[in-house]
Amino acid sequence: MRASDKAYAALREDIIEWRLAPGTVLAEVEQSERLGVSRTPVREALSRLTAEGLTTAAGGRGVVVTDISxxxxxxxxxxxxxxxxxxxxxxxxxxxxxxxxxxxxxxxxxxxxxxxxxxxxxxxxxxxxxxxxxxxxxxxxxxxxxxxxxxxxxxxxxxxxxxxxxxxxxxxxxxxxxxxxxxxxxxxxxxxxxxxxxxxxxxxxxxxxxxxx
Amino acid sequence: MRASDKAYAALREDIIEWRLAPGTVLAEVEQSERLGVSRTPVREALSRLTAEGLTTAAGGRGVVVTDISxxxxxxxxxxxxxxxxxxxxxxxxxxxxxxxxxxxxxxxxxxxxxxxxxxxxxxxxxxxxxxxxxxxxxxxxxxxxxxxxxxxxxxxxxxxxxxxxxxxxxxxxxxxxxxxxxxxxxxxxxxxxxxxxxxxxxxxxxxxxxxxx
DNA sequence: GATGCCCTTAGTGTATACATAAACCGCGAT
DNA sequence: ATCGCGGTTTATGTATACACTAAGGGCATC
Missing domain, CATH: 1.20.120.530 (GntR ligand-binding domain-like)
Structure with missing residues (x-):
């Protein structure tokens, strides 16, 4: 399994299971350390999550978990x-x-x-x-x-x-x-x-x- | 304008205007040379295009322009x-x-x-x-x-x-x-x-x- | 002559170093 | 005391080196 797939699956799970609450900022370095992969696959994972609408690009300063009201x-x-x-x-x-x-x-x-x-x-x-x-x-x-x-x-x-x-x-x-x-x-x-x-x-x-x- | 935005806009234009025909393989190195940016922003652009459905990941070997029949x-x-x-x-x-x-x-x-x-x-x-x-x-x-x-x-x-x-x-x-x-x-x-x-x-x-x- | 294996090669996947920009904090002036 | 300016810091944006995998071609053997 590719590292980017692993990062994507892990982040997606965390968001869907509400372990990452809406509004949480997902910094690349922080997540890459937590998930044990480098920044590159994390970036790819965050791209995919943003395309799905689970996260939103927050103006240059990381992506945040999308709110659901x-x-x-x-x-x-x-x-x-x-x-x-x-x-x-x-x-x-x-x-x-x-x-x-x-x-x-x-x-x-x-x-x-x-x-x-x-x-x-x-x-x-x-x-x-x-x-x-x-x-x-x-x-x-x-x-x-x-x-x-x-x-x-x-x-x-x-x-x-x-x-x-x-x-x-x-x-x-x-x-x-x-x-x-x-x-x-x-x-x-x-x-x-x-x-x-x-x-x-x-x-x-x-x-x-x-x-x- | 970020290099990844530039690459994304250029590739998207090329696909929509049929300058890149369906089935065309978009290799990262090739496109990065053509567009004058490095592989990283090209990868990001290809990710976004794939999320939109304009391209499809072709099993590890580059992405191809999606067909429209x-x-x-x-x-x-x-x-x-x-x-x-x-x-x-x-x-x-x-x-x-x-x-x-x-x-x-x-x-x-x-x-x-x-x-x-x-x-x-x-x-x-x-x-x-x-x-x-x-x-x-x-x-x-x-x-x-x-x-x-x-x-x-x-x-x-x-x-x-x-x-x-x-x-x-x-x-x-x-x-x-x-x-x-x-x-x-x-x-x-x-x-x-x-x-x-x-x-x-x-x-x-x-x-x-x-x-x- | 055909088939199978190995080697080469090309291209993606990953890591990391460097550039750059924005935000925050502190200091000074008004 | 507050506002503004500038530096520092920390994040992302980009480039590139390295690893790994898969595909294709060539050679050898049956």
């Missing part, structure tokens, strides 16, 4: 709804139906995964990730897929704030199942509607979590 | 329709109406700009660019604006292929005027519809230009 979440979901709604509709038109029928069946059994033996919900998130990948592949539009991928980075950051509880995950699984079902049925408008519904519920949940009572 | 154009416009349609609708909801009313009036007078005294259509494209900027600002959604900006880079490349004739530009100006009018009227669905129409016509024109008779 509640207003950002609204904007983020506005774009997400647009892109994923379209993607779901396209997947319903172009996708391999058996693939989504199988995912639908698996998602219906998702509640079994949400027992307490897996606190990180690893299997559950992996399954949802497979649905995302299946949609990415089904749409056969690399530009749209790319746009969604760059969005998901920010969404993972938001998810870390949301503290999903078992109840919400059960509901989300059912919503994902509905999306998969609509795609498997080859119904674009239904797939888009199911996606819209899911995203609205997700957003409401995140905002409810962070609204003072 | 007719299938890519379909994908590109599919995403463009999604993003710009949503953007026009949001602008109609949130924009300052007088701004778009003024742009509407200017676009109606656009045919006057399309005389032969300005073969590059500089004023015309500047006006259309101002409409794009006004929409970007009106939507107040930095993520959506960012997604559209990264799309426009590829669209400029396509436009260079299209060889817009005066007739098409007249029609396009009228379509843009319709978009501005709908936004000025605060009608989101109309704005989206006008955008959809404009993009379909643009796409048809590009494809007609490149379809063998």
């Amino acid at each position: 509640l207003e950002d979440i609204d904007e983020l979901f506005e774009l997400r709804e647009t892109l994923e709604g379209k993607a779901a509709a396209l997947a319903a038109e172009r996708g391999e139906r058996p693939v989504f029928a199988r995912l639908h069946a698996e998602l219906l059994r998702a509640p079994e995964m949400l027992n307490d033996s897996d606190p990180a919900r690893h299997d559950y998130y992996a399954l949802v990730g497979r649905l995302d990948e299946a949609i990415d592949e089904a749409i056969s539009n690399s530009y749209l897929a790319q746009a969604m991928r760059s969005l998901r980075v920010h969404l993972v950051r938001v998810r870390r704030l949301a503290a999903d509880d078992a109840e919400r995950l059960h509901a989300a699984a059912a919503e994902h199942a509905a999306i998969a079902e609509a795609i498997a049925a080859g119904n674009p408008r239904l797939a888009e509607a199911a996606t819209t519904l899911h995203l609205h519920r997700s957003l409401s949940h995140v905002k409810a979590t962070h609204t003072p009572h | 007719l299938e890519d154009i379909d994908e590109l416009f599919e995403l463009r329709e999604t993003l710009e349609g949503k953007a026009a609708a949001l602008a109609a909801e949130r924009g300052e109406r007088p701004v778009f009313a003024r742009l509407h009036a200017e676009l109606l007078r656009a045919p006057e700009m399309l005389n032969d005294s300005d073969p590059a259509r500089h004023d015309y494209y500047a006006l259309v660019g101002r409409l794009d900027e006004a929409i970007d600002e009106a939507i107040s959604n930095s993520y959506l604006a960012q997604a559209m900006r990264s799309l426009r880079v590829h669209l400029v490349r396509v436009r260079r292929l299209a060889a817009d004739d005066a007739e098409r530009l007249h029609a396009a100006a009228a379509e843009h005027a319709a978009i501005a009018e709908a936004i000025a009227a605060g009608n989101p669905r109309l704005a989206e519809a006008a955008t959809t129409l404009h993009l379909h016509r643009s796409l048809s024109h590009v494809k007609a230009t490149h379809t063998p008779h």
Whole structure:
């Protein structure tokens, strides 16, 4: 593995896992010492992070970790709804139906995964990730897929704030199942509607979590 | 101006203006000699270009200029329709109406700009660019604006292929005027519809230009 | 004659030295 | 006491030397 990949992966993890808080200044020398590589790969890593929007170049004086506020979440979901709604509709038109029928069946059994033996919900998130990948592949539009991928980075950051509880995950699984079902049925408008519904519920949940009572 | 900015701007120009054809391998040493800077800023420039999608990392052996084929154009416009349609609708909801009313009036007078005294259509494209900027600002959604900006880079490349004739530009100006009018009227669905129409016509024109008779 | 291995070479990946610019601190003057 | 100027310091920006990897060609062997 290249040193620049290592630096990139490490910094990205640290930002997504909120070990590097928004506003933190990432100085090249400091990070190169912390990560045990020279400045060159660190620079490359910071370039990539800035291109992704996880960091911002702060006028000549290092890069800072991008802030994510509640207003950002609204904007983020506005774009997400647009892109994923379209993607779901396209997947319903172009996708391999058996693939989504199988995912639908698996998602219906998702509640079994949400027992307490897996606190990180690893299997559950992996399954949802497979649905995302299946949609990415089904749409056969690399530009749209790319746009969604760059969005998901920010969404993972938001998810870390949301503290999903078992109840919400059960509901989300059912919503994902509905999306998969609509795609498997080859119904674009239904797939888009199911996606819209899911995203609205997700957003409401995140905002409810962070609204003072 | 920093050397890396210079290298980035030069390479970007060369790619967009088709002086560097798709598939061209951009070797670091070669480009650093051509541009008169050292390898480091060239690397930085190539990083940025790759992040934008204008170049692709070719497995350790330099980066190559990304290809743009007719299938890519379909994908590109599919995403463009999604993003710009949503953007026009949001602008109609949130924009300052007088701004778009003024742009509407200017676009109606656009045919006057399309005389032969300005073969590059500089004023015309500047006006259309101002409409794009006004929409970007009106939507107040930095993520959506960012997604559209990264799309426009590829669209400029396509436009260079299209060889817009005066007739098409007249029609396009009228379509843009319709978009501005709908936004000025605060009608989101109309704005989206006008955008959809404009993009379909643009796409048809590009494809007609490149379809063998 | 064809195939496989080795050597050469060219190009990227990394480290580091040097240049340069901006910010901060301290000192002085008003 | 505050404002401004200048020096110092610390960061990034650039250049370059070195390492390493992969690809291509040539030679030898089957």
